[in-house]
Amino acid sequence: MATTTATTAPKMWGGGKSPFNVEYGKVMMWYFLMSDAFTFGAFLIAYGTTRFSANGWPDPNKVFRSYPLSDVFHKPLPLVFVSIMTFILIVSSVTMVIAVQAGHAMDRKKVVRNLVWTIIGGLAFLSCQAWEWTHLKLDEGAWWGTHPFNNSNGTIGHQDFTNFFFTITGFHGFHVFSGVIINIVMLIKTLRGDFDKRGHYLMIEKAGLYWHFVDLVWVFVFTCFYLI
Amino acid sequence: MEQHTTYSDVTHADTHGGGSKEIWRVTIILSVLTIVELLLGFWMMDMDPESFLKHFIKGVIVVLMLAKAFYIVAYFMHLGHEIRNFIMTVAVPMGLFVWFIIAFLADGNSFKNLRNEYNPEYKERTTTKKAPAENEEAAPKEEKKAEQQ
Numbered sequence: 001m002a003t004t005t006a007t008t009a010p011k012m013w014g015g016g017k018s019p020f021n022v023e024y025g026k027v028m029m030w031y032f033l034m035s036d037a038f039t040f041g042a043f044l045i046a047y048g049t050t051r052f053s054a055n056g057w058p059d060p061n062k063v064f065r066s067y068p069l070s071d072v073f074h075k076p077l078p079l080v081f082v083s084i085m086t087f088i089l090i091v092s093s094v095t096m097v098i099a100v101q102a103g104h105a106m107d108r109k110k111v112v113r114n115l116v117w118t119i120i121g122g123l124a125f126l127s128c129q130a131w132e133w134t135h136l137k138l139d140e141g142a143w144w145g146t147h148p149f150n151n152s153n154g155t156i157g158h159q160d161f162t163n164f165f166f167t168i169t170g171f172h173g174f175h176v177f178s179g180v181i182i183n184i185v186m187l188i189k190t191l192r193g194d195f196d197k198r199g200h201y202l203m204i205e206k207a208g209l210y211w212h213f214v215d216l217v218w219v220f221v222f223t224c225f226y227l228i
Numbered sequence: 229m230e231q232h233t234t235y236s237d238v239t240h241a242d243t244h245g246g247g248s249k250e251i252w253r254v255t256i257i258l259s260v261l262t263i264v265e266l267l268l269g270f271w272m273m274d275m276d277p278e279s280f281l282k283h284f285i286k287g288v289i290v291v292l293m294l295a296k297a298f299y300i301v302a303y304f305m306h307l308g309h310e311i312r313n314f315i316m317t318v319a320v321p322m323g324l325f326v327w328f329i330i331a332f333l334a335d336g337n338s339f340k341n342l343r344n345e346y347n348p349e350y351k352e353r354t355t356t357k358k359a360p361a362e363n364e365e366a367a368p369k370e371e372k373k374a375e376q377q
């Protein structure tokens with residue numbers, strides 16, 4: 001719109017252009033993410049409410065202190081494994097931001113490189129989560145419906161601790177998985193030159209929004225379950 | 229798909245002011261916030277769970293978490309560079325969360341207090357140390373726990 005008129009207020013909702021100067025698909029992605037934020041928020045607040053209503057709750061530092069080969073080293077280290085997972089996701093978010101930025105510059109090779117790193121990060125996170133789940137189920141007997149971890153006040157473990165853990169990390173992991181799939185599709189399209197043909201890399205930006213949302217949710221899940 | 233050509237010059241204009249420098253600055257901020265959170269987590273690990281200090285540290289961690297959320301949304305997702313009205317359409321509904329969280333946590337807490345007051349058997353059962361040992365499952369206690377909910 002090289003000949004845009006100066007006033008924005010009367011023209012903004014006049015039709016023919018996005019009132020927010022944002023492409024339609026991007027606006028819709030934002031609003032989808034808002035709905036997803038409320039879903040995750042509802043899950044986490046349900047967890048908080050249950051925990052606030054309980055007299056006893058397992059201590060996460062006693063529950064989550066394993067990492068691959070920790071039984072070989074005989075040294076439990078709380079918070080270490082989940083910190084690695086958090087940094088993996090943050091770094092994959094950074095590579096995604098760089099990919100989007102490269103898209104603005106129409107630098108196809110740089111977009112490909114950073115998308116690949118983002119996908120690798122996502123797969124690494126999923127592997128870590130899979131290991132965590134496997135360890136908890138096979139070594140501790142934890143699953144939906146079981147309560148093998150005692151509360152910190154010495155009473156029998158609250159029956160919803162594992163329910164919430166597996167439901168929320170599972171729902172989040174499902175989002176990471178779908179995000180990886182979306183990123184792989186974006187990578188294939190980039191390699192095929194679809195975005196060069198289109199003249200813009202807006203799709204990468206929208207996929208980026210989804211990926212950052214996944215990272216953002218992990219920030220909240222990690223803090224609520226492992227830290228506080 | 230004509231709309232894309234209408235918007236392409238819009239989106240390539242200065243709505244995305246973030247450069248490489250800003251990305252690295254925000255990355256470092258996020259990393260530092262995460263490390264501080266983890267250090268606080270380690271520090272409060274062996275504290276008495278009922279102590280004021282532990283609760284205070286948990287509050288600090290929550291504030292740091294909100295700061296991380298702000299940086300991710302504003303800079304990585306570029307919401308901070310969009311038109312103000314658009315930012316509002318996203319940020320204002322999120323404000324509902326403030327009351328959502330306060331109301332439900334207060335509700336949970338109230339439920340606990342009322343239940344402890346009117347159900348002394350429950351209170352005794354869930355506050356008296358009975359579990360045999362760490363991570364050992366006590367079979368006879370299971371049906372008592374099943375009745376609880």
